[in-house]
Amino acid sequence: xxxKLTKIMKRIPNTIxxxxxxxxxxxxxxxxxxxxxxxxxxxxIGNTMNTQENGFATNCIINTSSSAILSLNDDDKIIxxxxxxxxxxxxxxxxxxxxxxIDAQRTFSNILETVNLPFFSxxxxxxxxxxxxxxGNYSLSELDIGDILMDYCPNGTNFAGWAIAxxxxxxxxxxxxxxxYDGLQHVPDELNIELENLNVIDTIDSKIGFIAxxxxxxxxVDESLFINDNLIGNPPLNPTDNAFNGTNSYTESNExxxxxxxxxxxxxxxxxxxxxxxxxLTSGQDFVMINAIITKLNSxxxxxxxxxNNFEITSCNDFESKLSISVHNDNSTKYLSTNTSxxxxxxxxxxxxxxxxxxIPIGGFENFEIPLIIxxxxxxxxxxxxxxxxxxxxxxIRTNNNTNSLQVNYPLPPVLTTPSDIESCNFGxxxxxxxxxxxxxxxxxxxxxxxxxxxxxxxxDYFNETSKINPAFDYKNISNPQTVYIKGNNELTDCYxxxxxEISVFNCPPFIPDGFSPNGDGINDIFNIAGLYNIFTEFxxxxxxxxxxxxxxxxxxxxxxxxxxxxxxxxxxxxxxxYILNLNDINFKPVQGSVYVSR
Numbered sequence: 001x002x003x004k005l006t007k008i009m010k011r012i013p014n015t016i017x018x019x020x021x022x023x024x025x026x027x028x029x030x031x032x033x034x035x036x037x038x039x040x041x042x043x044x045i046g047n048t049m050n051t052q053e054n055g056f057a058t059n060c061i062i063n064t065s066s067s068a069i070l071s072l073n074d075d076d077k078i079i080x081x082x083x084x085x086x087x088x089x090x091x092x093x094x095x096x097x098x099x100x101x102i103d104a105q106r107t108f109s110n111i112l113e114t115v116n117l118p119f120f121s122x123x124x125x126x127x128x129x130x131x132x133x134x135x136g137n138y139s140l141s142e143l144d145i146g147d148i149l150m151d152y153c154p155n156g157t158n159f160a161g162w163a164i165a166x167x168x169x170x171x172x173x174x175x176x177x178x179x180x181y182d183g184l185q186h187v188p189d190e191l192n193i194e195l196e197n198l199n200v201i202d203t204i205d206s207k208i209g210f211i212a213x214x215x216x217x218x219x220x221v222d223e224s225l226f227i228n229d230n231l232i233g234n235p236p237l238n239p240t241d242n243a244f245n246g247t248n249s250y251t252e253s254n255e256x257x258x259x260x261x262x263x264x265x266x267x268x269x270x271x272x273x274x275x276x277x278x279x280x281l282t283s284g285q286d287f288v289m290i291n292a293i294i295t296k297l298n299s300x301x302x303x304x305x306x307x308x309n310n311f312e313i314t315s316c317n318d319f320e321s322k323l324s325i326s327v328h329n330d331n332s333t334k335y336l337s338t339n340t341s342x343x344x345x346x347x348x349x350x351x352x353x354x355x356x357x358x359x360i361p362i363g364g365f366e367n368f369e370i371p372l373i374i375x376x377x378x379x380x381x382x383x384x385x386x387x388x389x390x391x392x393x394x395x396x397i398r399t400n401n402n403t404n405s406l407q408v409n410y411p412l413p414p415v416l417t418t419p420s421d422i423e424s425c426n427f428g429x430x431x432x433x434x435x436x437x438x439x440x441x442x443x444x445x446x447x448x449x450x451x452x453x454x455x456x457x458x459x460x461d462y463f464n465e466t467s468k469i470n471p472a473f474d475y476k477n478i479s480n481p482q483t484v485y486i487k488g489n490n491e492l493t494d495c496y497x498x499x500x501x502e503i504s505v506f507n508c509p510p511f512i513p514d515g516f517s518p519n520g521d522g523i524n525d526i527f528n529i530a531g532l533y534n535i536f537t538e539f540x541x542x543x544x545x546x547x548x549x550x551x552x553x554x555x556x557x558x559x560x561x562x563x564x565x566x567x568x569x570x571x572x573x574x575x576x577x578x579y580i581l582n583l584n585d586i587n588f589k590p591v592q593g594s595v596y597v598s599r
Contacts, residue, residue, distance in 0.1 A: 028108045030183035030193050030290055037303055037331040037397050038362060039173040040079060042294050044209060044250060045070050046163030049087070049143060050257035053216055053246060060153035062087075062160050065141035072135055076168040081130035082180065084123055084291055085140065086213045086259075087160030089148040091120035095162075096142045100129055108184035110289055115155060121184050121213070121291050130166065138164065157287070159258035163211045165294055174205070175333030177299035177397055182292040188283040195295060197398055200274040202298035203267040208277075211292040212260040215244030222284035227269040228277060234264055243281070244288045270297075302360075303332035303397040304340060306388040308404045309367075316411050316495040319374040325386050325404075327356055328365040332397060336360040341391035344370060346378045346408075353391075374410060384408050411493035414451045416443060416486060419501040425508035428534035430480040432505035439501070440471035443486065450492050456485040462498060480505050507535055507585060515596035518563030518571060527561040527595060529581070538584035543577050543595075551577065563597050574598055 047066035052058055072078070083102065085095055093104035104122035111118045130138075140162045152158035167178055177199060185191055200206070208227065225232055225243035233240035237247050237254065248256045249263040270277060277295065281288065310324040323344060329336040338359055344352035352370050360366055374382075385405045389396060419439045424432030436455055443453055455469040456462040457478060462485035469475055469484075481504035489496040511530040518525050532539055533556060543552035543561060551572055552561045563571050574597055581591040 028183040028185070030181050030185055030195075030293060032179060032195075032197050033182045034080070034082075034180045035197065035331055035398055036079060036167050036178040036180075037299065037301070037333045038169055038175065039171050040167055040169050040176050040178055041173055042165060042167050042178055042209065042296060043070075043072070044163055044165050044211065044261045044263075044294075045138065046084075046161065046211070046248075046256075046259070046261055047140075048246075048255075048257045048259050049160035049162075050158075053218070053257045054153070054158045055156040055216070055218075058156075060149050060158060062145055062149060062158060064144045064146070065139060066162070067137055067139040068164075069137050070130070070135050070164070070166065072166075072168055073170065075172070076170050078127070078131045078134070078166060078168050080125070080127045080167045082123065082165045082292075083126045083140075083162065084121060084165070084182070084211055085143055085160075085162035086119070086121035086289070086291060087143065087145045088117070088119055088152040088158050089145045090118045091122065092143055092145060093122050094142070095122075095140055097126065097129065097140050098133070098138060100126075102126065108182075108291070110184050110186055112157075112287075117151060117155070117157060119157075119184075119213070119289065121289075123182065126164070130164070157214065159214055161213065161256075161259040163259070163261055163292075165209075165211065165292060174298055175300045177295075177297045177301070177333060179295045180292065181294070184289055184291055186287060186289045187281045188285065188287065191279075191281040191290065193279040193281075193290065193293070195277045195279065195293065196275070197400075198275050198277055198295065198297060199299050199301055199395070199397055200270050200272050200297055201300055203270050203272060204298055206265070206267045206270055206297050207263055207295070208266050209249075209263045209294040209296075210244075210260060210290060212244045212262070213289045213291060214258050214286075215246055215260050215288045216258065216286050217242065217245040217247075217254065219283075219286035222282055223286050223288075224282045225264075226278075226280040226282075227264070227266050229280070230269045232264050232266070232269060234262070238262055238264070244286065266295075299397060300334040301332065301395060301397045302329050302334050302336035303401070304328075304336055304389040304394075305330060305401045306342065306386045306404050308384070308386055308406050311384060311406055311408060313411065313493075314371075316493060317413055317497065319376060319379070319410075321372045321374060323352070323370045323372055323384070323386075324367070325370065326365045326367045327360060327388050329360040330363055330365075332362050335362065335364075336396075337394055340389050340394065342368065343387045343390050344372065345383075345385040345387065346374055347382050349375055349378060351375065379410050380412055381407070381409050411490065411495045413495040413497035414447045414488040414490055416488045416497055416499040417446055418499045419443070419486070421502040421504070424477075424503070424505050426505040426531070426535050428531070430505055431476055432480075432503070434475045434477065434503050436469065436471040436475060436484075439486075443488070447488055450490055452489045452491055454487045454489070456487065457482070459483070459485060461485070462487060477503050477505060507531075507587065509588065510536065510581075510583070510591075512579075512581070512591065512593060513595065514593075515598060516563065517598045519599050525562060526559075527563070529560070533560075536583040536585055536588075540582045540584065542580045544579070545572070545577055546575065572597055
């Protein structure tokens with residue numbers, strides 16, 4: 001079979017063409033681009049820039065503009081519109097549609113290595129423009145490939161053109177599924193494309209549309225189009241032996257030189273239950289590039305889509321959070337049934353499961369507010385995933401939108417080290433003086449500036465955030481022993497943690513002076529043993545003179561020694577006296593010593 005690259009020999013009879021050329025190309029496979037569902041259909045408009053079919057000995061003129069008319073019914077509502085333009089060369093990615101400048105959002109390419117000549121196609125979503133403009137004349141301009149024509153005209157591969165695929169809604173239409181596939185693949189000798197993500201419920205009025213480039217009307221050598229191995233055509237516009245021949249099925253024009261906007265009925269070529277469709281193109285000479293394929297199938301199915309709207313941490317200390325999600329049924333042709341499952345995962349761990357509470361109509365949705373307990377095993381960073389229609393799944397138009405995920409950096413409470421317990425001397429009645437400044441400073445160095453530390457004297461105060469202790473001042477205990485609480489709150493995340501330590505008082509040895517002067521001047525008039533009467537409440541004190549005679553004795557119920565004898569009248573002589581202090585505390589032995597009495 002002879003390829004399109006032999007256009008330089010088009011005027012030579014096919015019977016003497018004996019050279020077989022191998023064509024290689026770099027192309028993008030035609031795959032699913034968009035899906036739509038509802039009371040919808042599609043149409044296409046476009047035009048060529050060629051003034052005549054290309055070929056050897058024809059003129060080498062390519063216009064830079066051409067026009068086409070969009071004419072929908074008054075009750076048709078445009079949903080989407082996609083512009084494709086293509087031509088010889090490596091690409092013109094900026095054109096003008098009416099007065100709007102259009103930049104390519106995606107591009108496709110095909111290189112014929114035998115002659116090392118590239119071809120291009122470009123795409124832009126022009127939905128907003130067409131929705132606003134509506135019916136009328138559309139003129140594409142500034143598609144200029146003039147500077148490369150001399151490389152292509154001798155081979156008969158010079159072309160340029162454009163097409164717009166329009167999806168529209170009309171409530172009088174049946175419920176349909178429309179799939180748009182695009183890429184850039186070529187034939188000869190044979191091209192096989194499998195369209196996936198179909199769901200054939202009913203074959204009535206099913207159709208398939210093509211946007212193709214570089215087809216020639218007078219090249220029909222072994223050129224055939226098969227759908228699921230069934231040869232199809234639309235004669236006389238598209239004979240079964242010349243499918244891509246420069247025609248427009250909508251305008252019935254056969255002067256769409258070197259491009260095709262073709263639509264075929266496929267209701268007799270598909271079966272109920274089909275999930276894919278096979279396309280096979282053959283050509284013995286014509287070089288055809290398939291850019292876009294559009295299918296319309298009658299389909300009454302829901303389309304469950306799930307969206308994560310918000311994730312809110314309500315109590316990071318208790319690993320509690322709240323998830324806001326919504327289940328949608330937008331690109332559907334049927335309601336989504338009640339009790340459709342919604343599962344929530346933290347990584348691979350199922351943490352919640354709910355079900356839709358009512359039928360969700362076409363274009364409708366249902367919101368959910370789901371309280372969550374995050375497993376500690378998945379903290380700190382994890383993937384939160386919501387999956388709809390996973391349990392006892394209902395048949396739906398598509399399943400690639402049933403999952404929505406969110407990366408969660410779950411905050412953790414501050415890590416507080418546990419301070420050492422503190423003891424203080426008993427200053428009486430089991431009370432002591434404590435200073436927490438060192439503990440506070442050490443913890444602040446550990447947790448950082450974003451953490452607020454608070455010290456509380458009891459568990460109740462910790463929970464109620466009352467009676468906060470200022471670490472800059474000394475603190476007197478309220479019980480013995482006493483548990484002190486420290487709360488660390490991360491001001492950025494509002495996560496907190498706490499730790500405790502214990503303070504207690506103990507009886508320190510009493511301070512015994514080595515002398516006193518009971519002269520009535522009000523200064524040092526008594527033998528004052530500090531920390532005795534209100535601490536060692538069971539003590540006993542005996543005082544002897546140097547001859548061993550007991551001159552004074554006291555206990556908790558007696559006054560301190562004022563230097564007088566038992567009768568509390570006569571002062572003892574100046575001199576050294578000896579005492580025995582029995583504290584009656586298992587932690588202390590009796591204390592013996594001397595005290596000097598002066599005047």
